[in-house]
Amino acid sequence: MTGQISRRRLLSGAAALAGGGMLLGCAPSASRSAADLSYWHLMTGGDGIVMAGLVDAVNGQNLGFSATQTVLAWGPPYYTKLAMASAGGRAPDLAIMHASRIAGYAPGGLLEPWDLDLLAEVGIRESDFPPLVWQKGLYDGKVYSIALDTHPFVLYYNTDHATKAGVTDALQTMKSPEEFTEVASKLQKVTGKHGLSYGYLGDGSQMWRLFYTLYRQMGADMLLVPGQPAQVDEAAAVKTLTFVRSLLDDTIATRSGDGGTATSEFLHGESGMFFGGVWELPVLKDAKLPFDARPIPTLFGTDAAYADSHTFVLPRQSKVSPERRRHVYQMVAEILKRSVKWAGAGHIPAYQPVVRGAEYQELKPQSNYAGIPAYVNYDPDVWFGGAGSDFHKYFAENVQNVYLGSGDPAAGFEGFVKRLNVLLDRPQPV
Structure with a gap:
């Protein structure tokens, strides 16, 4: 196949996968600086307020980058736009995706795998997560999502x-x-x-x-x-x-x-x-x-x-800035380490050092069900399944x-x- 035909088929397939039309709006500009991160998520209401606070807290650390949030409507509208932006190579630097949707996106090249060495550099390792939660982010032996919660x-x-x-x-x-x-x-x-x-x-x-x-x-x-x-x-x-x-x-x-x-x-x-x-x-x-x-x-x-789990994913981009990508890894690490705030909305943090901490253990009734990730059951892995499908x-x-x-x-x-x-x-x- 020629590159043009291949891309056209990828775009049409992404539209079918996401369950919507070809929506390429909200794509980040290629002229952004390496310090300007684009972050898409579907958190609204109380969850949205908490997430905005976490991003503001990370931005306030003056770590050499600043993340801009784009909040899209939950469900098919969000997953349609994310799929189409990824298919076109004009996706955000970072996005939230339900763990139950990974099976539909990773096999088609709409996501990029996480680099375990880079994760280790920012203090994030497989041992920091419940085994079943970590495994849900795997496809073909590579890690395609990092869980924020269960x-x-x-x-x-x-x-x-x-x-x-x-x-x-x-x-x-x-x-x-x-x-x-x-x-x-x-x-x-x-x-x-x-x-x-x-x-x-x-x-x-x-x-x-x-x-x-x-x-x-x-x-x-x-x-x-x-x-x-x-x-x-x-x-x-x-x-x-x-x-x-x-x-x-x-x-x-x-x-x-x-x-x-x-x-x-x-x-x-x-x-x-x-x-x-x-x-x-x-x-x-x-x-x-x-x-x-x-x-x-x-x-x-x-x-x-x-x-299910909200997870961090790296949508496919036609051109990746190594410096910006390193900033993304650091941003995710900083949010995970502050995720006791996310637990206030009821979610179980996936990052276990937070779950084991005194602040989380004092949260009631949240800590009463903190053991669920040890025997969690996600939707069956299939391309047409998952949240918003x-x-x-x-x-x-x-x-x-x-x-x-x-x-x-x-x-x-x-x-x-x-x-x-x-x-x-x-x-x-x-």
Whole structure:
């Protein structure tokens, strides 16, 4: 192929991968000085404020560079622009990417690998990260992402309701679906409404987070290899869906609640437990609610928890300035070493020296679930998966009726697998 044809195919593949059109706006200027770093991320709201503070703190150290942030809309808009800027070789010096998206970007040359020697020079080593978190950033033996955090799906509970229901100890020791249901039933008697809040309606990601946590607790795997049928455990999937549906009985939990309904219900004391991401923590704290948090209990024998990670990546550039690249490494190191501030938003810092520090250990309830990275489960590695992709939407299309009580668990999961197999039969677009 000629270089022109190759580049055109790369651009069209990047557009397909990102799920959007050819958006090349926001590309950094090639005339920037080596001290002027361009940094793209998708942090908004409270996360955005914290990230801006971290960047300002690093810039304030006068280390010979200054980073300028560009904040883009979460999800497909962000990943589309990042893919297209990388495909065109006009990407930022540094970007944030969910760990679950690495499998779609690294194989096609949209990312550049990190240099382990340069990382060591700024004090960052593999041993500073939980093994599973570090491994998620690998492709073909090279490191393509450096994790900032792990943000898992957890269990929150109202401590006042737990005391009244006499389940405070049971919340820490339950190890079976029957024990979980019993605790939820006792909490429902205290609240008079629901024992558990779990919002999923219209949100495939919420459906998937709980399903995949419990599915993996059964020791079940899901291997998605392009060109091959999906390798899944249908029996474990049906058992998981059946259990989730049993909780959605309009007594333990509402059968048709969405995310906003679940959060509001828990905030107003109308439930005793709440399945949610750690990113919900700031809202709960602001409400002055008497609550605590812990990992979702191991109900099916194997420790497992769904999570994703915000990671630092080096998008592909047509021309790399060695001096600017060294500044990028130093910037990442400085942010990681200050990531206890990031933990305030609920996330678990990936950089373990911070997690082991006294300041983080004193954070509650954050330090209660700090052990999750040891058994974390990310989305299956596949080019069409990950945060902001359609993977979770495909799950919802087939499983939402199961959660609502009108669909058959086996048929719902079979439909999801069929949809996966159609995509696996297609060549990776990049």
